[in-house]
Amino acid sequence: MTLSMPLVLVAVMVVLFSVGVYLLLDRSLTRVLLGFLLVGNATNLLIFLTSGAFGAAPIYGEAEPLEMSDPLPQAFILTAIVITFGVSAFMLALIYRSWRLAREDEDAVVDDAHDLELVEAETLTTEEVTDEELEKTPEFTDSDADDDQEEDR
């Protein structure tokens, strides 16, 4: 029984995790996808590392059971790879669609208009809403938004 720690694998895993998390936090969806792929592979390495010391191929009759590698993490990794593959394909489709819909924003994550609107919206009560109040609600005025943009320029 060897106690050699596969240090190289640990180092690779750490690098993959850190780079992957960094990319996941990016606003560009393509980078998010790359980050997900890196983190997914880092996780696969982590699962692989849980099998402990390396041994012979875990095939019945090939080696003594005590000399074999632990086959269970390998089964986990296979499943995880398949899932990651499927999800990545879906993500690609999603990113493509997002890019088609909003070319000017490239492929970035879009703000939630509702959230932004709610910040400025008047409190709504059961009392009747007057015309003036309705005018103040941002969704009914497009002039304000234009003014803001002009100021920005």
Place this chain on the structure above:
Amino acid sequence: MISLVPLVVLIPLSSAALALALPGRRRAQQLITVVALTAVVALSGAFMWIVDQQGTLVMQVGGWAAPFGISLVVDRLSALMLTVSAVVLLGVLLFSLGQGLADGDDETPVSIYYPTYLVLGAGVCNAFIAGDLFNLYVGFEILLVASYVLITLGGTGPRIRAGVTYVVVSLVSSILFLVSIALVYAATGTVNIAQLTLRIAELPSNIQLMLNLALLVAFGIKAAIFPLAFWLPDSYPTAPAPVTAVFAGLLTKVGVYAIIRAQTQLFPYSSVDGLLLVVAAFTLVVGILGAISQLDIKRLLSFTLISHIGYLIFGIGMATSAGYAATIYYIAHHIIVQTTLFLAVGLIERHGGTTSLTSLGGMLRAAPVIAVLFFIPMLNLGGIPPFSGFIGKLGLFTAAAELGTPGAYWLMGVGALVSLLTLYALARTWSLAFWRTRAAALGGSNAPVPNTPEGLMLQGRETALIERLHDAPDALPLQEQRETPALMIAATAGMVGVSLLLTFFAGPLYAYSVRAGERLAQSELLVDDVLGNPVEIGSGSGNNRAEGYDPRDSRGGDSS
């Protein structure tokens, strides 16, 4: 009966394959979906009865004995969750049949809705019968991938925007879950939940704490508990009404179910129970405050959904059998009622053309049936006696009083307050959308009777307002007001009926929950069921094959 256990997953999955193979034939797809989900309802109902009579059903897939093969476990909690989920899936399916979601009139692809819906059902059922952590993960992934497709159905701009948030957050939680599984396996050498009960107890307490927190974060994102819930109100409301309804009812509850399993079976003497109570309080309060500030009914309901997850976490955090019992009853109640409310909102959207409280009004006169169908679950969610929401909260508060710690009493206060605030938020919704006159909703300062000339003038303004809504940059997409198909109303009424059944049969159901809760509080019972009496399927060679190899041995016990 035991060999029927995997059918709750296999029937929806194979039906999904069959439905996918018939892309153009909508009628056939609908028939397959309805038949499959009806079968799942019948099966899970039978499981509930049998499990209650004869004890836990454990199936060792392929005849491999317990810690080596895949165990499928149906105990009282699983059986109840299966039944409630199957009923919800069927009810929402009938609603979407009525809505003609798959007809393409909501810009949806014709052929993928029903198969994806079935896959979602299969994933949910798989999560509930999983006897090991990895199978639970696979169940989560099945339902998540199906939910990615459903939440972005049609690929319109808002749905893609919401879908991106949802997908990325779910991916992160899945990765965290997988990492947690890897850590659990590294520490114990098994992923079988029953065996983990034994092995985790042997670990040093700091490692137990780390594993517990890792799993809790992974499940917490899915269950939408307080600091991890902000993705939910962003993403759920944009999906089609039936999809939102089924997500709201089921997906977060799968996360809660996983938390229950983790806290009762993996970490029965967990030190994070106190933390769970704090998290529950924050979930309750922050969720309901979010709901009160919303102007859109769907978003408002999404926030009440988050808020009421707090009640479930409250029950789990108490870690007593009474607390678990109340949680179990409350989950059943909450799945049904939250789904019903979202279906009622689907009716409102269909009838009124929008879900924005700024433009809805006068629906009590225009659609009295919808008003009633919203009113009953509203009172139910708010916890008005004699509805099931009241019974569930009463159970929680009784359990808290029995526990008697200051934290439990604090949470009773918070829970009562949130119950009132829920009622406030929903009653305000009801009075804005149904009670006030249409004219008041459109900004008329003195709400005239529609028949007067003034009223007619106001109707003219209505069209003008709708045009302005279309022109406004961030306006809600105001759909045309359409006839509400009878099947949609019937399905919603059916769900309201089911929620009332929870009240009528509260006695037997609560007694069942108590029995389930008592079992959860004794983690060794499930261990005996799964490991103690391995059930032989087929040739009985499982025991022989399973002998001789234990992953823990090969590594010389270096894990601890």
